[in-house]
Amino acid sequence: MTVRTGTPTDTRTPRGVPRITRRRFLGTALGAGIGGAALASPLPEPLGATPADRVLRWGQSEADLGTADPHYAAATQDRVLVDLIFNGLLRFKPGDGSTFEPDLALEFPKPVVIAGKQVWTFKLRKGVLWHPSDKVPSYELTSEDVAYSLGKSADRARSAYSALYGGMTFHAPDPYTVSVVLDMAVSPNLFYPLVTNYAGGFIMSKRAVEAYGLDGVKTHPVGTGPFILRRYSPKEKVDLAPNPTYFRGRPKLDGIDYRYMADGFSRELGLRGGQLDGIAGTQDEAWVDKMQAVPKILVDIFGVGESTVLYFNQTIRPLSLKPVRQAIAYALNRDEFLALIGKKIAQKIYAPLAPFTIGALTEQEVTSKGLDYKTSLEKARALLAEAGMPGGFSVDLVTSELGIYKIHYESMQAQLSKIGITVRLRVVDHPSYHALIRKDANPIVIYVAFRPTADIYLRSFYHSASTVVTGAHPDTNFAHYAGVDDLIDRARVETSAVRQVELWKEAQIKILQDMAAYPVSYANQVYARASGLDYGHALKSVLALYPGIDETTQVRRG
């Protein structure tokens, strides 16, 4: 750059080309700015046929779609989306996750034993059509699709839920019959959830998966459900259209504007401002009270609840000493934890399995055996003294920044300080927290989770094969516990539902006696909606972690 003095007066260069003057430059720059902004405006798209007033406007948590492949969908925003698009052979009754009913299947199957193997045979509905897509025109669902889809769920390379389908093969003897053959017999309690509209039980189109490939189906889901994915706008929303050929009838809604809104306050403002009809809420009683006070806004609190449990790593001193773990249990107070969330949303739990899980110990069963570890600082101090640490000890832990985790860690920190245990906390973001606890970073892990069956829960958190880092199939056994492997394994192959429940209860008692984990509470789902939104069913519990939107849902405005 050089600086010169003097002012140019010629408006043309010596070659006669018009010189760019300041005035011309500024005018051009201003014009370019305005023009650029206008051009930057997304171009209007052709008007669709859907009347906007019957399109549901939904604000879901999280910033974006993770995957619309139901066999990988695990985050809440993805579970909700695939629930709108896909079906299972069976389904949970809308609004009630404790009751099954046939979905793509005509009736419940009855197991038979053939050549030492258990066989479940499903008869399929006829005339169920797959959604049309740009690569695969609509066609009728057959047993070939179902066998293929369940086979995909069982394949480690094509599903996140493959471990649940081990020892199963899938057959299509005729176009409307599907057989599932199990090497080891299981009870309906364990089998039904695997073929229900949840996780690996969602049925995918064989032709669509083959046409789009595994990466393609993440954003091009082709299902048989009430809604069809019309368009995915990255980091913004998904537009869903009603399925006119849905086998239960065309949905009453004319579409769903499914928005990704990570910020809870923005969702709240959108609902209060009348731009959204329903939103994922905040698991906080103060928020519930605030929203319930807003005219024409309704708050729904429903299951399934996610359990909060503390796991003690038994390979790290001093937590390897049972009296120390028991001392911690006696020092903790469930009421103090509960006060952080509020009794409208959360309930205390005393057993490793939440009370709504088949096979869970009841509160009475736990307290009658003295395994509720009722708060007693005297007992806690005595147990610490017995372990040779009357003055307590220090422990370094990481906590997720996510409120539900952070408040539990901070409350535990305050409660344990009363018996001389110093907890030093480091806050990390949520993905980092999950990565760190799976590398054994925390001697005490707080984990919030829901699992659909007792077998899955106990196997994931208490079977030695699931031990983090060192297990044969590392999962979420943060306690490095190996005391109930036999009971879990025996329960899995027990075909008597009564005996199966007994084995699960026995396992839970042993876990509490060994104090491998301290159950705290479960917290229900919280959603808010405009009073004109009617889900079409009563709300008790929904495994997809949202209120459930289907062909009966409708919205009225004004």
Place this chain on the structure above:
Amino acid sequence: MTRYLVGRMLLAVPIFLGVVTIVFVVVRILPGDPAQVALGDYASRDAVEALRQRLGLDRPIPFQYGSYLAGLVRGDLGTSLITGAPVRDEIAHNLPYTLQLTVLAMIVGALIGVPVGVVNALTRNRLPDSIGRVLSLLGLSVPAYYLGILLILLFAIELRALPAVGAGDLTDLADSVRHLILPAGTLGLVMAAAVARFTRSTVLNTLGQDFVRTARAKGLPAPAVMARHTLRAALIPIVSLAGLWSIALIGDSVTTEIVFARPGLGSMMVGTMLQRDYTSLQSVMVVYTAFVVLINLATDVAYGFIDPRIRY
């Protein structure tokens, strides 16, 4: 000029390379694992490992770095680790929203900031000046996201005059514009505060110059002195400030897009960070870097046209 431009463009290459390298290293230092995030906490370690292999995350870091750089040279921004969609398409979808927001915010900032600054300068130490200075100080002190929330509460919740969130129905231009008013107004007001203060001091400084006194002495009316002589001379530092502020606006647009739940590069960046979507995050950062480099270059080039003393 051409030589200067080529030189500046060549200088941008090591800047890009540095940013890409830093971002590449930083996102991999973070403990989160995209495969784990994609599958959720439900997935077993086996499933996570299988996905890591599919995504190529098990390959050596230098190999990943090399293939990413090679893709960039070819203009290939890669595919999202999470959705499998081309990152170029995701950026193309989100970029217009951010451009729309920042350009309109700059226009709002300039249209409010420059006149307020001039009025403040002309009424120095009198009531209008005091009011303007207090307001501009307030504007500079309030974070954009907080101002955005206040504006939403007033105009969207209380008055129900404007929408609170989203970018509107794209099939309806008027609706799209209605959705822009609050976010662009938020960013524009923050920028206007800075522009007003700077304009005031620059105009005051210019008013004391000899050539302004001469213009007055030869009998030019006050508006003409202001428009033809004072403002024109004061424009150079204001353009510098506008360049700097447009970079700051891009930063502020991140929080503004989140508060107003608007699509855009800011929302995309936050989303990719939360999902540990390495390739998307890297590419968004490259686009941001390109913006900063281009704006700086444009600002420098603009000097040559605005200030007759400067030639390249």
